[in-house]
Structure formats: C-alpha cells, structure tokens
Amino acid sequence: MNHSFEGKRRFNSYSDYFKKQFGQRVQKITVDAGFTCPNRDGKLARGGCTYCNNNAFNPSYCIPRKSVAQQVKEGIEFHKVRYRRASQYLVYFQAYSNTYAPLAHLKDLYEQALAQEGVIGLVIGTRPDCVDDEKLDYLQKLSEKYYIIVEYGIESMHDEILDRVNRQHSFAQSKEAIKATAARGIHTGAHMIFGLPGESRQMMMDSVDVISQLPLDTIKFHQLQIITGTAMAIDFQKNPQDYQLFSLEEYIDFVIRYTERLNPDFIIERFAGEVPPRYLAGPGWGKIRNDQIKVKIEKEMEKRDTWQGKYFTKSPSLANSKK
Numbered sequence: 001m002n003h004s005f006e007g008k009r010r011f012n013s014y015s016d017y018f019k020k021q022f023g024q025r026v027q028k029i030t031v032d033a034g035f036t037c038p039n040r041d042g043k044l045a046r047g048g049c050t051y052c053n054n055n056a057f058n059p060s061y062c063i064p065r066k067s068v069a070q071q072v073k074e075g076i077e078f079h080k081v082r083y084r085r086a087s088q089y090l091v092y093f094q095a096y097s098n099t100y101a102p103l104a105h106l107k108d109l110y111e112q113a114l115a116q117e118g119v120i121g122l123v124i125g126t127r128p129d130c131v132d133d134e135k136l137d138y139l140q141k142l143s144e145k146y147y148i149i150v151e152y153g154i155e156s157m158h159d160e161i162l163d164r165v166n167r168q169h170s171f172a173q174s175k176e177a178i179k180a181t182a183a184r185g186i187h188t189g190a191h192m193i194f195g196l197p198g199e200s201r202q203m204m205m206d207s208v209d210v211i212s213q214l215p216l217d218t219i220k221f222h223q224l225q226i227i228t229g230t231a232m233a234i235d236f237q238k239n240p241q242d243y244q245l246f247s248l249e250e251y252i253d254f255v256i257r258y259t260e261r262l263n264p265d266f267i268i269e270r271f272a273g274e275v276p277p278r279y280l281a282g283p284g285w286g287k288i289r290n291d292q293i294k295v296k297i298e299k300e301m302e303k304r305d306t307w308q309g310k311y312f313t314k315s316p317s318l319a320n321s322k323k
Contacts, residue, residue, distance in 0.1 A: 010301040011259060011308040014218065014269040016138035021147075027125060029075035032095040033109050036065035038129065039168035040096070048096075049155075050165045050231040051193070051224065053279065057097025064095075065149040066113040072074035074117060090147065091116075092123040099135055099150075106135065114146060121147030125191075128152050128177035130167045140184040149187035149217065152177055156192070157207040161199045167178070175214065189269070190216050195224030197235065197242040205258060212263035213315050219266045221258075222224065222273035223251050233281040248285045252297055256306065264309025271297055 006016035016302055018026040040048035063071070079086060091113035099106060110122055122142070131150070142148050156162055157171045174190075182188045190211065194204050211219070223246050226236045236243055246254060255271055262268075274290045287292075301307060 005264075005308070010298055010306070012264060012267045014267050017267045020040045020192045022120070023089055024084045024088065026088045026090055026120070027079050029072050029079065029089050029119075030092045030094050031068050031071040031075065031113065032064045033068055033098065034095055035093075035096040035098050037097040037100060037127065039166055043168055044168040045130075047166060047231055049167060050235065051196075051227060053227045053229045059123075068109050069116060072113055072116045072119065073133045076116070080230065084207070086238050087118055089116075089118050089120045090121045090123050091119055092125070094123075094125050097127045097130045098124050100130040103134055103138060105248075107138065108143070114142075122151070122238075123149050123151060125151045125153070127167075127169060128173040131177050131181070132211075133180075136184055136186065137181060139181075139186050143186050147187070148180050149189050151189035151191060151218070151220070152181075153191045154211070156196055156199055156200060156204075157210050158203055161196050161203070163194055164198050176265075178214050178216065187217045188203070188215065189218035190214070191220045191222070193222050193224055194251070195243065195245050197239070198243075201244060205256070205261075208258050212261065212266070212312060216263075216266055218269045220270040221255060221268070222270070225273060225275055225280060225284065227275060228279050228281045238281055243282075245283055247297075248288065248293070251295075252300055255267070255303065256297060256301055259301075260306050260310045261312055262308055263312055263314070264307075265307075268308065 005012055006020065009016060015025070037048055039045040059236075061068070066074075066093075072089075075091075076089060079089075093109070101109075110124075113119060113122060124139075132311055139150065153167075154171070154174045155165070155167065157174075159170050162168075162170065178188055178190065192207070192211070224247075226233050226243075231322055251272065259268070271288065272290055272293045277284060277287070
C-alpha cells in the first residue's frame with residue numbers, strides 16, 4: 001500500500017486522529033442550544049431542509065430548555081457509563097445552525113460549555129451563510145486555547161440540488177465560508193449527503209475532485225435516509241422516481257470509489273448516517289450499525305487493495321494552501 005495512515009488502516013481515521021492529537025479517546029457530548037436556521041425561521045424561507053428532523057439524532061438529554069452547562073454535565077455522566085476510559089470531551093453543538101445568533105449570545109453558550117470539567121473544545125455544526133468575520137475572529141481566539149472545529153453542511157456541490165431540498169444557499173457560499181474559516185487556522189469540517197433527489201450517482205461522484213481541493217480537516221458522509229415528519233417523506237411518496245436510494249452493497253461500492261479519489265489528508269469522521277428505525281419513512285438497511293458498516297468498507301477496501309486517495313491528484317493551488 002502506498003499510504004501512511006495509522007496502523008494498517010486504509011483511510012484517515014477520526015478515532016486514530018484524536019488518539020494521536022490527545023493521546024487518548026476523546027468523547028463528543030451533544031447539546032441542543034435552541035438554535036434555528038434562516039431557511040426555517042422565515043429570514044430566507046420556512047420549513048428548513050426538506051430532509052431534516054433533528055429528533056432523529058438528538059440524544060435524550062438534549063433538551064433546549066436545559067442550560068448548555070446542564071446538558072454537558074448530564075452528557076458526561078451518560079457517557080461515563082458507556083465509555084469509562086474517556087476523560088476528555090468535545091461539546092458538539094449539533095441541532096440546526098449553531099452560529100445563527102448574535103455574537104454575545106454565542107459567547108455565552110460556548111463559554112458555558114468550555115467551563116465544564118474535562119471539556120477541551122467545541123464542535124460547531126452550521127451553515128455557510130451563518131458565519132461572518134466577527135464570529136470567525138472570535139472562534140480564532142478560542143482556537144488558540146481550545147480545540148475548535150466548525151463543520152459546514154455542504155450536502156451537494158450542485159446548486160439545483162440544494163434548491164430542491166430548500167437549503168437556500170449556494171455551493172459558492174460553502175467554499176467561501178470554508179476558506180475563510182481555514183484561513184484563520186480554525187479546524188474546518190464538511191458534511192456530504194449521497195442520494196439527494198434529482199442528483200445522479202455521477203453528479204455525486206463528480207463532487208469528490210472539487211471537494212478534495214478545499215482546505216478541510218474532516219469530512220462526514222451520509223447516505224440519504226427518508227425521515228418521518230419531513231417534507232421529503234411526503235415528496236418521496238409522490239415522486240419516488242426522483243430518488244436513487246442506495247442499497248447497502250451499492251453504498252459500500254460507491255463510498256469506496258469516492259474515497260479512492262478523496263484527498264488523503266482529510267480525516268473521514270463518518271462513512272454513513274444512522275437513525276433509529278422508528279424514524280425511517282423509506283427503505284433502510286436493517287439493524288446494522290455504523291461501526292459494522294465501517295468494518296465492511298475496510299474489508300472490501302482490503303479485498304480490492306485500495307485506500308483513501310489512491311487516485312487523488314493535488315492541484316497546485318492546494319499545494320500552497322494550509323494543507
């Protein structure tokens with residue numbers, strides 16, 4: 001193999017990255033700080049992304065009426081039972097757009113989280129149109145003392161697909177926000193969804209060469225799942241022909257071929273999404289868990305003698321960036 005990942009891995013693993021960075025397991029504590037989104041509250045549109053139902057992935061202790069400090073404390077107690085070796089934590093601001101508020105309010109929420117014992121940083125999920133220079137400058141200062149990563153929902157690089165799912169921002173805005181964040185030395189992540197309505201497999205695959213040239217640290221992949229209580233669940237019933245949902249075998253093949261062309265510097269945080277079966281309004285993959293999917297992907301990569309970045313070519317502009 002012509003790569004230099006940790007151990008015998010065939011991709012740049014998130015867990016290995018944190019063990020190398022901090023010398024031990026680092027556990028995420030998810031909080032719901034009561035944010036909304038500009039495509040949900042009427043600033044840009046109503047209803048939010050058509051696929052979005054945050055209840056499908058929020059832990060039980062994430063209740064916005066509780067303070068961030070209380071949620072973090074309860075989250076640490078919850079994870080101490082399951083992961084006894086973890087003593088360092090990242091607080092994950094996950095639900096909706098977690099920079100969509102005045103800076104003073106953001107400071108209060110973030111600093112509540114950072115004040116808790118064992119918390120070494122923040123993971124902030126947001127949209128590219130919900131950051132500005134003032135917020136990024138503040139996060140840059142925080143990043144001098146804590147591990148800070150801002151994760152942007154790219155989802156697709158095709159604007160017509162983003163329009164179809166009511167994202168209300170463009171791919172150009174994603175690129176701009178990612179570059180502005182990375183330029184300040186803040187860790188930067190991205191999220192992609194494979195299988196959005198109207199997006200062919202070839203359109204999805206075409207994105208890898210473009211995404212790979214962005215100054216990203218981490219990337220997450222999700223297969224599209226049709227979730228109950230969403231506008232997409234209604235659209236799926238009316239227009240099933242617009243959806244190319246993956247079977248598990250198809251997805252493993254697709255994501256391996258995507259990974260072969262992916263920048264090998266990117267840390268792959270997740271290969272697939274997972275929601276409780278009761279939330280599925282479309283076909284699913286049964287009771288298989290994310291870690292089992294990852295094992296299947298690695299075994300298939302070994303069988304094919306392939307790895308992340310096998311067919312990646314770095315552009316001259318990227319060679320001169322922070323990477």
